[in-house]
């Protein structure tokens with residue numbers, strides 16, 4: 001058996017390009033105790049991976065030149081030396097852009113995933129997987145969300161933001177999303193049921209737009225982007241407002257020269273609790289989140305949006321589109337189009 005995978009050919013400058021990646025073949029190693037071999041069906045394309053392609057300090061080590069590009073994968077178990085995984089089970093773990101992965105208990109997100117018959121595999125990598133879990137724990141634990149909160153979510157049409165806004169709505173909050181196009185604004189309001197959207201690229205005065213939507217201020221800002229949006233939001237927070245910092249994608253394509261916040265003083269003025277978090281560190285909440293998200297998706301209360309590319313070869317392009325801000329919903333790659341999706345599943349597919 002041969003593994004096909006994509007490795008880093010050169011470090012991107014700005015938005016990644018095809019030439020930054022190279023496809024190669026590698027033998028599949030023998031398994032050690034505790035390890036599980038997956039035939040991958042779907043993997044996730046995540047903006048945080050852009051940060052790992054630069055040789056800078058972060059919460060994950062940088063990818064070496066020639067190294068596998070990291071990704072959360074979901075695959076069928078074809079071999080196991082772990083008593084908790086049997087052939088035919090589905091395993092998930094943070095490994096990489098490849099057709100076969102060896103997962104070990106040391107991998108982030110190492111899990112035997114119980115795949116329900118009425119949800120497709122792709123849902124376990126988006127709204128019911130780590131994007132949804134991130135939204136759920138970010139709001140509930142790190143954002144201390146309460147019913148009645150006035151909530152702003154950035155990158156609201158994206159994988160995490162689209163779920164965060166819907167979970168906030170389902171929890172009794174009023175929620176507005178910031179997005180980068182008129183199409184995304186329509187998705188957020190007309191499909192996902194947000195109370196409003198701000199197209200930050202089209203509006204002339206972002207501060208005035210935020211003030212118009214939040215005349216009394218913001219209780220909770222779920223921050224996916226950092227940059228100028230965060231800077232503009234800080235003075236508009238209510239006293240004792242909360243900002244769970246999920247990500248700062250606006251900086252990822254130029255991490256060595258990030259946007260410099262001018263309004264950070266407002267953290268003190270408004271006594272804001274601003275807290276960065278990594279979803280997988282809220283391990284005790286993962287099952288609660290998975291159950292709640294799957295129930296909401298099943299009942300139709302939460303719409304899972306996704307854009308799915310097919311084939312290993314399509315991966316760099318999917319990543320480039322993600323890092324160009326072109327995508328909506330969860331960006332995924334399925335290895336082949338026969339990945340099991342059930343006939344009655346109708347995800348809201350978006351470009």
Ligand SMILES: NC(=O)c1ccc[n+]([C@@H]2O[C@H](COP(=O)([O-])OP(=O)(O)OC[C@H]3O[C@@H](n4cnc5c(N)ncnc54)[C@H](OP(=O)(O)O)[C@@H]3O)[C@@H](O)[C@H]2O)c1
Pocket residue numbers: 045046047048130131134155156157158159160161178179180181184224225245246247248249250251252253277278279280322323324325326327328329330331
């Ligand atoms: N803390 C955690 O555990 C955790 C876990 C997963 C993800 N995250 C973070 O959550 C955030 C959202 O991730 P996601 O997977 O849901 O991605 P996503 O929102 O599906 O895609 C990224 C979106 O970010 C927006 N964006 C803003 N500035 C951008 C820029 N300069 N370049 C490219 N895109 C830009 C774009 O939307 P617009 O067109 O609307 O601007 C783009 O579509 C990221 O910051 C990610 O690192 C954190």
